[in-house]
Each structure stands twice: as C-alpha cells, then as structure tokens.
Amino acid sequence: ILNVEQSPQSLHVQEGDSTNFTCSFPSSNFYALHWYRWETAKSPEALFVMTLNGDEKKKGRISATLNTKEGYSYLYIKGSQPEDSATYLCAFMNRDDKIIFGKGTRLHILP
Amino acid sequence: NAGVTQTPKFQVLKTGQSMTLQCAQDMNHNSMYWYRQDPGMGLRLIYYSASEGTTDKGEVPNGYNVSRLNKREFSLRLESAAPSQTSVYFCASSVGRGQDGYTFGSGTRLTVV
Numbered sequence: 001i002l003n004v005e006q007s008p009q010s011l012h013v014q015e016g017d018s019t020n021f022t023c024s025f026p027s028s029n030f031y032a033l034h035w036y037r038w039e040t041a042k043s044p045e046a047l048f049v050m051t052l053n054g055d056e057k058k059k060g061r062i063s064a065t066l067n068t069k070e071g072y073s074y075l076y077i078k079g080s081q082p083e084d085s086a087t088y089l090c091a092f093m094n095r096d097d098k099i100i101f102g103k104g105t106r107l108h109i110l111p
Numbered sequence: 112n113a114g115v116t117q118t119p120k121f122q123v124l125k126t127g128q129s130m131t132l133q134c135a136q137d138m139n140h141n142s143m144y145w146y147r148q149d150p151g152m153g154l155r156l157i158y159y160s161a162s163e164g165t166t167d168k169g170e171v172p173n174g175y176n177v178s179r180l181n182k183r184e185f186s187l188r189l190e191s192a193a194p195s196q197t198s199v200y201f202c203a204s205s206v207g208r209g210q211d212g213y214t215f216g217s218g219t220r221l222t223v224v
Binding site: 004031032034036042043044045046049051089091093097099100101102103104 | 151216
C-alpha cells in the first residue's frame with residue numbers, strides 16, 4: 001500500500017518566524033515528488049517538482065529538499081508572512097505513474 | 112490564460128439525480144484527471160485520461176463515469192447521485208503523465224441531499 005504522510009497536520013507560526021514541515025513517502029520505485037500550495041477557496045498551485053535525490057529547489061522565501069533514499073522531503077518557509085497561510089500538499093509519483101497525495105499541512109501565520 | 116476551467120462551481124442534487132461536471136483546459140495538455148477532496152483525506156483519483164480517446168479508473172471510480180470528448184475536455188458524470196458523493200471535485204491536467212506537476216481547476220462543491 002502506497003502511503004504519503006505529511007506532518008504536522010496543522011501549524012501556527014508567528015509572522016516573521018521561519019518554519020518547515022515534512023512529507024514522507026515510499027523510498028522504492030520513486031519517480032517524482034510534487035509540492036503544492038493550496039489557499040482556502042482556491043485550487044492547488046504547483047510549487048516544486050523534484051526528481052533527483054538531493055534536489056533542492058527554491059522559490060522566493062520557500063525552498064524544498066528531497067531525500068529519495070530515506071523517503072522524505074522538507075518544505076521550508078523563511079520569514080513567514082500572512083500570505084503564506086495555506087495548506088501545503090505533497091504528492092508522490094512512482095515509476096508506474098501512480099500519484100498519491102498527502103493530506104496536507106495547514107499553515108496559519110499569526111500576525 | 113484560462114488554464115483549467117470547471118463548471119459549475121456549486122451544485123446541490125437530490126439523491127438519485129444525475130449531473131455532469133464539465134472540465135476544459137487550454138494548455139494543450141495530454142492528460143486530464145478528476146479528483147475528489149473529502150475532509151481528513153488527501154485528494155483521491157476518480158478517473159484519468161492519459162490521452163484523447165482513453166480513460167482509466169483511479170482509486171475511487173464507483174458511481175462515476177467519464178468522457179474525454181476531445182483533447183481539451185474531460186467530463187465527469189454522476190448517473191444516480193448518492194449522499195456519499197458529497198465532496199469537492201477537482202479537475203486537473205498535465206503535459207505528460209503528471210511528472211511535471213498538475214494544473215488544477217477551481218473545484219466544484221457538490222452536495223447530495
């Protein structure tokens with residue numbers, strides 16, 4: 001059974017603080033790992049697609065790392081801002097083209 | 112760019128009624144997908160279409176049918192709606208098989224009473 005776990009489920013962070021959260025996925029038959037940002041009442045938007053072990057990607061204050069051998073990815077947000085409040089989804093894709101989404105980490109930025 | 116367009120945005124159905132959710136993309140993507148989102152669960156794949164003329168079942172296909180009308184359009188039909196189909200439905204598309212990420216529509220909130 002393919003399982004993708006995200007932790008924590010929910011997170012409150014003071015504005016200006018940095019934070020990170022985790023996506024765990026199967027370490028075998030890996031093909032790609034996606035991160036999406038999902039604001040309330042909107043649709044998920046792709047942040048990163050990562051395919052190689054050791055990949056690090058960055059977009060503004062948000063960055064992500066990938067460890068395919070141990071089956072985890074971290075998403076980091078530096079200097080959190082109110083507009084960072086959203087649910088962050090990861091999705092694991094294997095070589096059989098199967099994609100499994102995690103349940104997301106809901107991030108709340110406190111003013 | 113419109114991206115992925117879903118209609119309607121909201122719908123209330125009575126048990127047993129039928130309806131079709133429409134999805135269209137203008138990015139010349141090959142693959143299209145229908146997902147449902149339920150509280151406490153990740154997005155679950157209902158059906159997908161890897162190319163025009165092909166459709167395949169996903170994780171939760173029961174109670175649904177799909178039609179890939181052409182490369183742009185992928186519709187989801189509920190023949191006889193049940194309360195268990197109350198959910199938020201998302202259509203998505205991708206260039207290939209999803210390895211480059213998905214583009215999602217804005218969702219359809221469906222309530223079956």
